[in-house]
Amino acid sequence: MERALNKRFSEAVTFFRGLWLPERATPVGYAALIDAYDLQVPWPRKLRAVSERHRVYSEHGWEILTPRHRPPATFEGHLAFALKHEGLDLAVLKRLFQAVGPQPIAEWIRAKPTGSYTRRAWFLYEWLLGERLPLNDAKRGNYVLVVNPAIQWAGEGVASKRHRVRNNLPGTPSFCPLVFRTEALKAMVDLDLSARAREVLGEVPKDILSRTASFLLLKDSRSSYAIEGERPPQDRIQRWARVIGEAGRHPVDAEELLRLQAIVIGDARFVTLGLRKEDGFVGGREHSSLRPLPEHISARPEDLPDLVSGMTAFDQEAAGQLDPVIAAAVLAFDFVYAHPFEDGNGRIHRYLIHHVLAERGFNPPGLVFPVSAVMLEEIDRYRQVLEDYSRRLLPVIEWRPTAGGNVEVLSASADFYRFFDATPHAEFLYHCVYRTIERDLPEEAQFLRRYDAFCQRIEQIVDMPDATLDLLFRFLQQNAGQLSKRARTKEFAQLTDPEVAAVEKIYLDLFEA
Incomplete structure (x- = not known):
């Protein structure tokens, strides 16, 4: 052999x-x-x-x-x-240790008891499998880090005297995705975007800032629904926006996730709330046979309680030791891969991004970065990021179709949702945050400045209620700065030709210059 x-x-x-x-x-x-x-x-x-x-x-x-x-x-x-x-691929290591058994690891450690890689392997074997090798505690050897921080982002580290290592894994055996320290991520972290956001907002008057925050909140809520292909009524968009605005105030646990799902679903007559009781997948079905055509297979129902518990522990402990954007990517994307609910997973996945950023104080108080809007604008790249792992995961999950058009997962798969490489997800999320800070925030604040100037100059020509003034602006905006024939003969028929010309010039000076 x-x-x-x-x-x-x-x-x-x-x-x-x-x-x-x-x-x-x-x-x-x-x-x-x-x-x-x-x-x-x-x-x-x-x-x-x-x-x-x-x-x-x-x-x-x-x-x-x-x-x-x-x-x-x-x-x-x-x-x-x-x-x-x-670096560490915990899913591979766990399956490897299960395949070889304890003897080769124990023999390697006995042969090189002070070796840094042998002691790391020893710790990882016992940490991943929850089984103690037949070895006495290490007596010699300098303490070494389990995760090499030059290769992957890691936690602060707690000493394991038995192995003479420092456990700096950013999670628990129930949940510990990892992120590689790429040049792209290091460059983003070095930008200190949290400070940059405060610098941008420091140039915005308080009244403009308040309205900017409200607009961006609604923009994120509307975009999050649009990503799911939904066009809900305005009251549902506003209700979800209020929830996003409260992100970070409550720890993420099973009860909080259930509360969020109930808000997202609203009318639950045709949806079973709570953790899934059946297997699930993302994808389509054959038209004639309804046979599933999975693009992603979700975690098994029996694995969900422990996975959610692992996410809770990550949110309350390890996430605080990682860069906030990286921690947000880890939690949010793993949630959507596990897909713990029958419906509502996508919006809660994006909510979790806001939760971690707000909880860590990354975004300025009262302001939400509309990352969902960037995801919607770059939907193809967003899907590619989601598929980065699903495409590699799908071939190793054994399943069969059910009579009802669902899947039945036949192989143990929980570890594939506990441990995965979240590097592309962190890079994409950092890109989204960067775009909101360098483009959306200043552009919206500048738009509101110009809109206020537009209203003030129009009021010098003609008095009209705020709602009518806003309608005038919308007509101009929709028609490249000119009032349409319909607007001039109906809603704004009372404006004279010189007044129309003056109104159009004001708009063009402010918004088309």
Whole structure:
């Protein structure tokens, strides 16, 4: 068995488990371990392989390394390589530990009791599986971090004396997605967008600021419904806007999520409120047979209580140790992947973004960043981000269709919702926040300044009620600064030709210049 594995670890290939390599090379690290032990897990977003050329480059989801990076062709060699170079993929590690059992890990630790990678593997085995290896506590070796903060965002760290490591995982065994420290994310964090938002708002008069905040709140609520393909009445949009405006005031727990679902659904006659009792999926159905055509399969109902409990613990503990936007992405996108409710998951997913940002004081008091509006404008990119994980998750979930057109999940899948790579989600959310601060906030404040100036100048020409004045503005806005024939003969028939000309010039001076 060991000889066969060692041979498999050493094979150079051009085609690997359905994936083309940029050149002939030997898969290493997680790729080699997943293949050798036939682990049914979502592939990591980037795989590594070693070629015979002395050039390091990345292409088509592979990082091709040089011969000097080649690890020993053993289980221990590839695991140490993964921990050193690839960061932590907790879903892969848990399935790997379950596949190999305790003996290889224990033997490796006994052989290298002070090794940093052996002690990290030891801790991760016991943390992920909840099983104690037959080993005495470590007595020697400097304390090492479980998560390498140069590779992935991590928490503050708590000492584990047994393993002589500092557990800086940003979560619990029930919920711990991870985010890689990419150049894009580091650049965004360095911008200090929270301070930038306060700088932008510091230039806005208080009366304008109050109205800007109200407009952006409604904009986010309306956009969140539009993303779901819904056009609810104004009162529902305003009701959800009030809920978003209160984000961050209540901890996220099962009771709070149920409250939010009830508000989102409103009329629950045709929806069962609460955690799902059946399996679920996102996608379509064949017209003739109603056979499911899943694009994403949700967590199993029996796994939801523990997943929600893990999210609650993350919100109340680990989220406070991460960058606020990264923490918001982790919580919100994992929620929508788990899809704990029959309906309302999408809007609550976006609410959770506001919740974390407000709870951490990232956005100025009383102001909501309308990230849903950016998501709606960039809906294709938003969907691509959502599909980044779903596309890799779907092939490893075993399921069968039910007579009612649903899916029945046959394989254990809870770990795939506890642990996933949330890097593209964090990058996208940071992009949305950046857009709202650098574009939406100043543009809306500037619009209100111009609108006020428009109203003041119109009042110097003709007196009219505020509602009529606003209607006049809307007609001009809809017709590129000119009153339509209908408006001039009906709603504003009492305006003289010189007054119409003056009104149109005021609008063009302020909004079309």
